[in-house]
Amino acid sequence: MVFEKIVEILRNYKEEPELEVTMTSSFEELELDSLDTVELVMEIEEAFDTSIEMDGTLLTIGDVVGLIEKAIA
């Protein structure tokens, strides 16, 4: 559920409705630099009405999914 919603936000953000995303996709592979990552994570936080720690350990979509799941549990 969390993963699917994040994929939707990501596809919207990148304006690529067909974008292939898995839990192991990294921001780097998705061609998101550190500034994009900030924007994207904030959109995700707003969508889930929560906030997560944004630091150097956020590397993959799976990392974000994990933190969001923990935050809303």
Next chain:
Amino acid sequence: MIKTPLCELLDIEFPILQGGMAWISDAQLAAAVSNAGGLGIISSMNADENWLRQEIQTAKSLTTKPFGVNVMLMNPHVDKIAQVLIDEKVPVVTTGAGNPGKLMKLWIDAGIKVIPVVPSSGLARYSERAGATAVIAEGGESGGHVGDLATMPLVPQVCDAVSIPVIAAGGIGDGRGIAAALMLGAVGVQLGTRFLVASETNIHENYKDKIIKAKDIDTTLSGRSLGHPVRCLKTTFAKEFLKAENDPLTPKDTLEEFGRGALRIAAQEGDSKKGCFMAGQIAGLIHEKESVNEIIIKLVKETETALNGGIQWVK
């Protein structure tokens, strides 16, 4: 007189900050700027906690006015540095190169005002949410490590994105620049390059001479391929670095090694073959070596003139 809400917020006379500059902005420079009515900022670069504590105490012996410390979040000693700032009750911390996250909370709880340098409105919003007192929107015209956006588009967009005060940096060298920044919505400015030539700045005379001689076209961006572009003067070193950078056969490690320590060499030894003379595009506007006090008085006067003059266009 130029007064904005930033003056009251930071307890300073003029809304002018001297940006933290690694290897350059020490206790002497910071204290001189604070004594002149601005906010001086000591750079803690990659130094350890003992060096910083000493530097803070030196500044306190030179001024009773508030001053700040710039913290590089990639500094391996950052946790101890963070504690020194609390122990020494430093009133203002500016941060660069990273996300202040957890440290931000620690500092804010200790009553320290935290002002992150941001290159985008997203990071500005994020900083505001994390409790930042204000943000410094720094454009890519600046000397040193820079972001992509230029000051002119960055500042108004950051101002629209957040409700905390915005300080503009990058490409400001005189009162016209300050007046423009205020018109873009900023309530203060941070200058780096202009202070490089101040008499209180402890750097090699060659560095100051190069700034005075520089024209508008004399800076370049190096290190873009490493992900952390640096604006510096086009010296022999910079040209060789760019040549190596543009050669696809140069390994990234070699390039990193090439650049390591180069700002220290420029600042302390003034060697243009080995040193990286970081400077902003506004270097070409700087023609005189002056004291910090002279610089600040001039900046304030020029700002008044520029702002008063603006009204002539309103018909």
